[in-house]
Amino acid sequence: MIYLDHNASTPVRPEVADAMNTALRDLGANPSSAHREGQRVRAALERAREQVARFVHADASEVIFVSGGTEGDHLALMGAAWAQRERGMRVAYAAIEHHAVHGAADVLHELGWSHAELPCEPTGITLPAAIDALPQGTTVVSLMLANNETGVLQPVAALTERAHARGMLVHCDAVQAAGKVPVDFAALGVDFLVLSGHKFGGPKGAAALIARKGAPLSPLMRGSGHERGRRGGTENVAGIVGLGLAAELAGVSLAAESTRLLALRERFERGLRLVSPDAHVHGERSPRLPNTVNASFPGARSDSLLMALDARGVMVSAGAACASGAVEPSPVLRAMAVPHELAISALRFSFGRETTQAQLDEALAIIAEALQVARRVTAAGAPA
Amino acid sequence: MRVLAAMSGGVDSAVAAALLAEQGHEVHGVTLRLACYGKTPMSPKACCTLDAIDDARRVATAMNFPYQVVDAEDVFKHRVMMPFVDGYASGRTPYPCALCNQHLKFGDLVTRMELIGADRLATGHYAQVHEAADGTLGLFRAVSHEKDQTYALALVPYAALARVTLPLGALTKPEVRAHGERLGLSCWDKVESQDLCFVPDGDYAGYIQNTLGDSRGSTPGDFVNTLGERIGTHRGIVHYTVGQRRGLALTAAARLYVLDIDAAGNTVTVGPREALEESGLVTQRMNWLMSAPPAEGTRVLARIRYNHAGAMATLSHTDDGAVIARFDVPQVAVAPGQLAVFYDDDRCLGGAAIASSLRDRASAPVRAAAGLPALA
Numbered sequence: 001m002i003y004l005d006h007n008a009s010t011p012v013r014p015e016v017a018d019a020m021n022t023a024l025r026d027l028g029a030n031p032s033s034a035h036r037e038g039q040r041v042r043a044a045l046e047r048a049r050e051q052v053a054r055f056v057h058a059d060a061s062e063v064i065f066v067s068g069g070t071e072g073d074h075l076a077l078m079g080a081a082w083a084q085r086e087r088g089m090r091v092a093y094a095a096i097e098h099h100a101v102h103g104a105a106d107v108l109h110e111l112g113w114s115h116a117e118l119p120c121e122p123t124g125i126t127l128p129a130a131i132d133a134l135p136q137g138t139t140v141v142s143l144m145l146a147n148n149e150t151g152v153l154q155p156v157a158a159l160t161e162r163a164h165a166r167g168m169l170v171h172c173d174a175v176q177a178a179g180k181v182p183v184d185f186a187a188l189g190v191d192f193l194v195l196s197g198h199k200f201g202g203p204k205g206a207a208a209l210i211a212r213k214g215a216p217l218s219p220l221m222r223g224s225g226h227e228r229g230r231r232g233g234t235e236n237v238a239g240i241v242g243l244g245l246a247a248e249l250a251g252v253s254l255a256a257e258s259t260r261l262l263a264l265r266e267r268f269e270r271g272l273r274l275v276s277p278d279a280h281v282h283g284e285r286s287p288r289l290p291n292t293v294n295a296s297f298p299g300a301r302s303d304s305l306l307m308a309l310d311a312r313g314v315m316v317s318a319g320a321a322c323a324s325g326a327v328e329p330s331p332v333l334r335a336m337a338v339p340h341e342l343a344i345s346a347l348r349f350s351f352g353r354e355t356t357q358a359q360l361d362e363a364l365a366i367i368a369e370a371l372q373v374a375r376r377v378t379a380a381g382a383p384a
Numbered sequence: 385m386r387v388l389a390a391m392s393g394g395v396d397s398a399v400a401a402a403l404l405a406e407q408g409h410e411v412h413g414v415t416l417r418l419a420c421y422g423k424t425p426m427s428p429k430a431c432c433t434l435d436a437i438d439d440a441r442r443v444a445t446a447m448n449f450p451y452q453v454v455d456a457e458d459v460f461k462h463r464v465m466m467p468f469v470d471g472y473a474s475g476r477t478p479y480p481c482a483l484c485n486q487h488l489k490f491g492d493l494v495t496r497m498e499l500i501g502a503d504r505l506a507t508g509h510y511a512q513v514h515e516a517a518d519g520t521l522g523l524f525r526a527v528s529h530e531k532d533q534t535y536a537l538a539l540v541p542y543a544a545l546a547r548v549t550l551p552l553g554a555l556t557k558p559e560v561r562a563h564g565e566r567l568g569l570s571c572w573d574k575v576e577s578q579d580l581c582f583v584p585d586g587d588y589a590g591y592i593q594n595t596l597g598d599s600r601g602s603t604p605g606d607f608v609n610t611l612g613e614r615i616g617t618h619r620g621i622v623h624y625t626v627g628q629r630r631g632l633a634l635t636a637a638a639r640l641y642v643l644d645i646d647a648a649g650n651t652v653t654v655g656p657r658e659a660l661e662e663s664g665l666v667t668q669r670m671n672w673l674m675s676a677p678p679a680e681g682t683r684v685l686a687r688i689r690y691n692h693a694g695a696m697a698t699l700s701h702t703d704d705g706a707v708i709a710r711f712d713v714p715q716v717a718v719a720p721g722q723l724a725v726f727y728d729d730d731r732c733l734g735g736a737a738i739a740s741s742l743r744d745r746a747s748a749p750v751r752a753a754a755g756l757p758a759l760a
Contacts, residue, residue: 303454303455304496304499306452307414307452307454307496307499308499308500310450311412311499311500326417326453326454326455328455374499377496377498380495381495381496
């Protein structure tokens with residue numbers, strides 16, 4: 001089995017699994033309890049908070065633990081919009097944002113907010129000038145750091161500068177970037193930033209929203225003052241312990257790992273072109289994550305390719321999956337003005353810690369075979 | 385062998401796939417997504433809803449085989465839905481399940497077998513594929529005649545038979561449910577789907593108008609009797625089927641049945657039950673489930689709708705690949721668009737949509753009423 005779907009989720013590091021196992025066994029009390037056992041659990045939580053803060057160059061007091069990227073995006077966008085509702089009821093986000101941001105904007109829309117989309121260039125990049133076109137009364141703009149499908153990195157610092165000049169707060173979805181490229185909360189200048197453990201060796205279900213000190217934020221879930229009153233609910237202690245350790249380990253290996261992944265990516269892209277000279281790599285000339293390749297193979301539909309690859313032991317993703325699990329053309333590629341025929345034949349390959357050159361070479365041979373089969377099936381199945 | 389198992393989420397296809405897995409075959413489950421479910425799940429009775437997909441996935445998990453959902457919306461739309469709507473709008477009574485079997489399950493999925501290198505496609509149909517007396521492959525009725533689905537399989541390409549396996553052909557429904565329960569499949573006692581999967585409430589006319597926004601065939605027009613006299617107003621031809629008695633909202637001394645639907649003139653002819661009787665029918669181009677078409681004059685059992693027990697008939701071929709089937713005893717409600725499927729004992733020889741009844745339906749009673757001799 002060759003797993004090339006690390007952007008969807010990457011395996012938990014063994015050290016992280018051990019730490020979580022220990023936490024599950026040993027940290028039985030509630031971190032909010034005043035007694036010594038509670039304090040012991042609380043200490044583990046705060047250690048993780050510091051690990052996460054160091055990982056993204058933030059202050060520990062700015063770290064809010066949440067259940068995942070989706071919750072982090074909802075809390076940032078909705079919480080900041082709600083806190084500023086007297087200033088205006090408009091939000092904005094890049095067209096290529098993750099479903100989680102679109103979902104939060106949908107909820108705001110139902111509550112009376114209007115929203116605007118920042119267009120994306122065919123390069124996959126959202127240009128800072130797009131900020132200038134946003135209507136007055138926009139209070140929050142959501143901008144991802146690295147696109148989950150193409151890996152294209154966004155000029156978030158420049159976008160943020162323009163947004164701040166117009167009095168807007170900026171939320172940055174860094175879920176896909178964290179652990180693959182350096183993420184510096186302070187240098188980006190954003191007001192909110194979200195990262196998720198299972199994208200860099202931590203567990204699913206543990207994530208963090210970084211909220212700049214003093215940034216207006218209304219909590220969505222209110223309880224008894226957890227997370228400084230910003231997110232109610234007893235903390236997922238074992239998950240958070242895992243998240244913290246994963247952040248620390250990812251920070252340590254980041255430089256070497258991203259160099260290694262970039263070399264793999266370049267070799268893999270050359271290989272793809274040999275296998276399929278008409279392959280089209282999306283965002284090819286843009287700065288991208290070192291582990292992500294999104295390519296279209298004309299004449300071979302994504303779902304056929306996925307099935308052929310899966311049967312041959314290569315695990316990849318295609319576009320976005322709908323509620324049923326079926327593959328749909330990606331809204332990200334549509335926003336990049338990728339023609340429909342190419343959009344329905346796109347695959348995302350994403351590498352991780354365990355990916356080796358030998359694996360990728362083997363994968364390329366399998367891709368060559370799968371392409372032949374998928375092209376035959378696609379041609380035979382074309383509707384009248 | 386490696387098997388691609390079509391799974392609708394219902395108990396039949398689940399048990400078919402699970403039995404093969406239990407026998408040690410390498411099963412890959414697949415559900416065709418036929419429509420976008422978006423945020424409005426369809427009736428729990430219908431197949432292929434999100435719930436159905438969950439059920440199918442659960443079976444795959446329980447039996448430990450891989451499972452995928454593949455999008456077949458385009459094929460479904462072009463090969464099943466559009467012909468369905470066109471059929472109703474032109475006064476016929478289409479049978480979309482046959483088209484779905486032909487183009488989706490035994491078309492699109494057969495094509496996709498190559499993706500996983502499958503030796504066979506498995507479905508949960510109650511029918512059997514095996515060698516006939518002459519050594520060639522044939523499609524045969526299920527052991528359980530009550531559940532037999534060969535009528536719905538009559539348009540399947542003959543070549544596909546060599547690539548399919550139908551594990552339920554020799555089982556009864558209670559046996560299938562018992563296997564489901566024995567294997568711990570959660571769907572074993574699920575309600576059977578009866579209506580069209582994409583029109584779970586059975587309101588075809590409403591579906592065509594409301595969901596598809598197609599207003600063809602929904603303009604009110606005249607009900608006429610067999611003499612061509614106007615006797616009322618119909619609601620639009622999509623609401624009627626040849627042989628229909630209920631829902632006509634006409635008052636008459638005798639019970640009235642729909643005899644004929646004329647899309648061009650937007651009229652619906654009604655008359656007494658006797659006038660529904662037809663001596664035979666003409667098909668569209670036949671799909672033969674045999675290596676060569678049967679000889680001229682072959683005696684067959686002809687079934688003209690899903691629940692029709694069948695009537696003996698004699699076949700003669702036309703130049704364009706259709707057949708004329710002459711019944712021994714006249715049959716009522718020969719509805720264009722429904723399939724005529726022909727059998728030699730338990731073997732399904734093939735089928736095609738009914739193009740028309742053998743005689744011009746409206747004119748026969750008119751001629752009789754006028755005292756003219758019937759046409760040959």
